[in-house]
Amino acid sequence: PTIQKLYVDGQKEIDKEKRIAMYAQLQDIYIKAAPVVFMYESPYTVALRKPVQGFVQIPLGNNIFKGVHIEK
Numbered sequence: 804p805t806i807q808k809l810y811v812d813g814q815k816e817i818d819k820e821k822r823i824a825m826y827a828q829l830q831d832i833y834i835k836a837a838p839v840v841f842m843y844e845s846p847y848t849v850a851l852r853k854p855v856q857g858f859v860q861i862p863l864g865n866n867i868f869k870g871v872h873i874e875k
Contacts, residue, residue, distance in 0.1 A: 806829060806833060809826075809832075812825060813825040813826050813829065849866070854873045856871070856873070857869075857870035857871045857872055858871050
């Protein structure tokens with residue numbers, strides 16, 4: 804009940820500092836009640852040569868080539 808109330812009240816609060824305090828309290832309660840371990844597994848395997856730098860693959864398997872370059 805406390806988690807739900809803080810969550811709903813935090814969405815309605817317009818004072819930034821009060822909202823930050825609510826979410827910090829919410830996070831503190833949640834972490835103590837239910838520890839979370841984030842798992843990551845890419846659905847697509849990508850093999851790159853060592854000179855290829857800056858390649859990013861997000862968890863959904865999308866490739867981001869914006870910063871990709873080859874170091875010589």
